[in-house]
Amino acid sequence: MHITVRLAAIRFGSPVLISSLCSSRLQGSRRLFTMAEHSSEKVVFNKPKVELHVHLDGAIRVQTILDVAKRRGMSLPANTVERMTEIIIVQKPATLTEFLGKFAEYMHVIAGDREAIKRIAYEFVEDKAKEGVIYVEVRYSPHFLANTKVDPIPWNQTEGDLSPDDVVHLVNTGLSEGERAFNIKARSILCCMRHMPSWSMDVVELCKKYRNEGVVAIDLAGDESLNCENYPGHRKAYEEAVNCGIHRTVHAGEVGPASVVKEAVEVLKAERIGHGYRTLEDQTLYKQLLAQKMHFEVCPISSKLTGACDPDFTKHPVITFRKDKANYSLNTDDPLIFNSTLHLDYSTAQKYMGFTEEEFKRLNISSAESCFLPADEKEELLNRLREAYGMMENTAF
Ligand SMILES: O=c1[nH]cnc2c1ncn2[C@@H]1O[C@H](CO)[C@@H](O)[C@H]1O
Secondary structure, eight states: OOHHHHHHHHHHOOHHHHHHHHHSOOOGGGGOOOSHHHHTOOOSOOSOEEEEEEEGGGSOOHHHHHHHHHHHTOOOSOSSHHHHHHHHSOOSOOOHHHHHHGGGGTHHHHTTOHHHHHHHHHHHHHHHHHTTEEEEEEEEOTGGGOSSSOSSOGGGOOOOSOOHHHHHHHHHHHHHHHHHHHTOEEEEEEEEETTOGGGHHHHHHHHHHTTTTTEEEEEEESOTTSOGGGOHHHHHHHHHHHHHTOEEEEEESSSSOHHHHHHHHHTSOOSEEEEOGGGGGOHHHHHHHHHTTOEEEEOHHHHHHTTSSOSOGGGOHHHHHHHTTOEEEEOOBOHHHHTOOHHHHHHHHHHHHOOOHHHHHHHHHHHHHTSOSOHHHHHHHHHHHHHHTTOOOOOOO
16 A cells, blocks of 8 residues: 555545445434335435534534433533424424524523533534545534623633633544544534624634644634625634634535635635535526535535425435536535435435446546545545545556
8 A cells, every 4th residue: 555545545545444344324313214215215426435524513512412411401402312303303394493493492502611612513423424425614602602702702601711712622622532532533614603893803713723623724603695795704704814824615606696706715715615506597607616626515405304405305405516527525414413324325315316436436436526624635635535436557667
């Protein structure tokens, strides 16, 4: 084995570990498959994968929510995994606003609790390792998990002593303990929220402070109908990110029009677009983004259940992306709320959109090329994938 490849294999997890973990089913809440698609879920791409768009607070185990509520003496609308899962998940196509409301069912339990925040980060890494992910970038809003130095204090919490800064430190700790335990690589992206421009400067400052401890980029999430031209807080934060070399992604063109994507690229200097489906409505913009190899973070199951795309997967925008050899990834987004797994996104792409093993390899290579790791670590990741996919050049003479 080539030395770089061997090093990469160690850092990103051994193939044996990955394949054995891949074949095991997820535990806890993920067993309750209620969507029709779940019955057909199978592992269609049992190879190392890269995931670039997944929300930590949308990827918590239901059992963990129940455990933490019990420990903290908090009440929940249900006390079994099955019942609580039914309450949290979106079962049929809804709206983005309806979907975003689901976080309020459980965020008050996790927010403000040191042990819980570290635990969800650690368990997240375990769940991703089980799906065969060898590199993941996970995102969240530090403010949504804090209970002091955040205005307003979210989820009706009373003021405590956990600041957004403490939250980032705890998530970093949970992720790095998870990395060591499950032998994959996990980095994080900090989210600004569209409706809270006053938090955005804090977010970029946290990105700067923790750039050497696992934080790789800034994001803008939430309700896209709020235009950032009217919210200079986001623009200023992204300007600072550009000036300091902080990587940038923006949720745009998910349910909002192509103009939001244009603004993300031209004003916020986004290097990747979260979702971006509605870019196709502006063919000039789409061609420009294709030419500059802009990366689209596509989330198939999510796009159906948030009402972002036609529920008929055979009409999904990612089919056009694939035909045009666009640069995109396949991601879960919020697997807790969609009661889904990365395997379901892949099997859906195969079953309804004509994706092949070759395309899965190509899109994972594009994902690695578009990830926010520094160049040397990116090359290691790429080598690891090329080796697993049988794409290594023969260097033995
Ligand atoms: O698909 C999405 N579109 C827009 N915002 C989202 C999506 N999924 C989650 N969040 C928002 O991002 C926050 C930080 O992780 C979540 O709390 C949720 O409000």
